[in-house]
Amino acid sequence: TGPIRVAAVDLGATSGRVMSGRVTARGIELEEHHRFPNGAVRVGGSLHWDVLGIYREMLAGIRKVAETGPLHGIGIDSWAIDYGLIDRDGQLLGNPFSHRDSRTDGVAEKVVDEVGARELYARTGIQQLPFNTLYQLVAARGTVALDAAETLLLLPDLLGYWLTGVVGAERTNASTTQLYGARSGEWDVDLARRLGLPAEVLPALRDPGAVVGRLRPEAADTLGVGSEVPVISVGSHDTASAVVAVPTETPRFAYISSGTWSLVGLELEEPVLTEEARVADFTNEGGVDGTVRFLKNVMGLWVLSECLRSWSERRYRDVELQRLLADAAEFEPLRTVVDINDPRLLGPSTAADPMPERVATLAAERGETVPHSPVAITRCILDSLAVAYRRHVRTAAELAGVDVDVVHVVGGGTRNATLCQLTADACGVPVLAGPAEAAAIGNVLVQARALGADLPDLAAMRALVRASYDVVRYEPGGDLDWAAAEARLP
Numbered sequence: 001t002g003p004i005r006v007a008a009v010d011l012g013a014t015s016g017r018v019m020s021g022r023v024t025a026r027g028i029e030l031e032e033h034h035r036f037p038n039g040a041v042r043v044g045g046s047l048h049w050d051v052l053g054i055y056r057e058m059l060a061g062i063r064k065v066a067e068t069g070p071l072h073g074i075g076i077d078s079w080a081i082d083y084g085l086i087d088r089d090g091q092l093l094g095n096p097f098s099h100r101d102s103r104t105d106g107v108a109e110k111v112v113d114e115v116g117a118r119e120l121y122a123r124t125g126i127q128q129l130p131f132n133t134l135y136q137l138v139a140a141r142g143t144v145a146l147d148a149a150e151t152l153l154l155l156p157d158l159l160g161y162w163l164t165g166v167v168g169a170e171r172t173n174a175s176t177t178q179l180y181g182a183r184s185g186e187w188d189v190d191l192a193r194r195l196g197l198p199a200e201v202l203p204a205l206r207d208p209g210a211v212v213g214r215l216r217p218e219a220a221d222t223l224g225v226g227s228e229v230p231v232i233s234v235g236s237h238d239t240a241s242a243v244v245a246v247p248t249e250t251p252r253f254a255y256i257s258s259g260t261w262s263l264v265g266l267e268l269e270e271p272v273l274t275e276e277a278r279v280a281d282f283t284n285e286g287g288v289d290g291t292v293r294f295l296k297n298v299m300g301l302w303v304l305s306e307c308l309r310s311w312s313e314r315r316y317r318d319v320e321l322q323r324l325l326a327d328a329a330e331f332e333p334l335r336t337v338v339d340i341n342d343p344r345l346l347g348p349s350t351a352a353d354p355m356p357e358r359v360a361t362l363a364a365e366r367g368e369t370v371p372h373s374p375v376a377i378t379r380c381i382l383d384s385l386a387v388a389y390r391r392h393v394r395t396a397a398e399l400a401g402v403d404v405d406v407v408h409v410v411g412g413g414t415r416n417a418t419l420c421q422l423t424a425d426a427c428g429v430p431v432l433a434g435p436a437e438a439a440a441i442g443n444v445l446v447q448a449r450a451l452g453a454d455l456p457d458l459a460a461m462r463a464l465v466r467a468s469y470d471v472v473r474y475e476p477g478g479d480l481d482w483a484a485a486e487a488r489l490p
């Protein structure tokens, strides 16, 4: 086949991107055509996504891709877990909630009481995040929207539905809902029914690489292309797509998909559903080509970006990110470490409850030196992330019974050199950082294969990533006592 050129829509919680990806036997060329800010909207005491705004920006981006060359396919990935409901006329019922909305407070505990933590984990293999789709749906029991719902669509599937008119649930994303069997690879209809949820709303599953459908005439018209252009199901969970693009040469690798969240773990062939894995609260999400992502969610760069937002709203001077990171690199190391996964850091920073103060509170509670200045807080966040990465890389390897020789960091966090170096130091193995646009690249590769590119397996895709992108290597070093720092965590 000749060159394949597709549009990859990659939606993150703070920005959306539309890229073109051109794939030949020699490599991948990715070009960004459109980038737009994203963020949850607080309205009526709830946190919602502006999904129509996202759709409009997505269309604008795909149109730009189509204007600059051939368009052979469209693939969409986004953050996981969140969904929209559509009624029997195919209309969206309300604005999708953000997983950071507080309606799920206390819900997980109730479900655990009802079903039992062990059984829940044995069935789904999913970590206890308060906002899992399962818990969002339990929180929505008895609402008008859920009662009227015909179909539940995870966000990339909702956007794909608007493009094509076809409903379905892409498997990698479905696997994050906690309503999906870790072993069966099918919806856990029994679990849904036991919890009084309408299992009929769960649509047919589809695999990455399947064609979702052709464009609706009206969508084709808006995009300025023919309606024969297919929307292709990719690893629609952004983390699934990002892991496709990890340029590993060895099977003994751990990865950190580093963005708003940091996803820290391993690629496995089978889920790990042991009691130890449950207690350590590791998740088993579905990956492309039947792989399992055995990982832990770490609060990630979210905490820092919410601090930055808070500082700039309070008109602090000197809070420009690059400057702050450079100053933090020179700041006293490991002065303050906090549990970066404390649930109190989950919600957006507000004037009444600003993120920097929350970090300071966590430090005070544990008898750590309380950081006050933006630089001290930034350093605390970076150190705390590195300590968390150390803990979770090691725990994952132990739980899965594998050795790890290298940690691959992909995603926007690869641009943070200080954090990459601290990660290597903390984990005690080399860090290979890049590519930054891993999710979009994984999205492009799965589409290219569906369109006939000779990419038989993940190894072939990763070889093409290596041929196309340089990685930056960080050797472990320094003389800091990371084990002692880790011991300061709860």
Ligand code: LRH
Residues within 6 Å of the ligand: 012, 013, 078, 079, 080, 081, 099, 237, 238, 239, 259, 260, 261, 263, 297
């Ligand atoms: C990262 C991510 C992560 C999910 C979270 C909701 O963007 O998809 O894998 O846990 O968002």
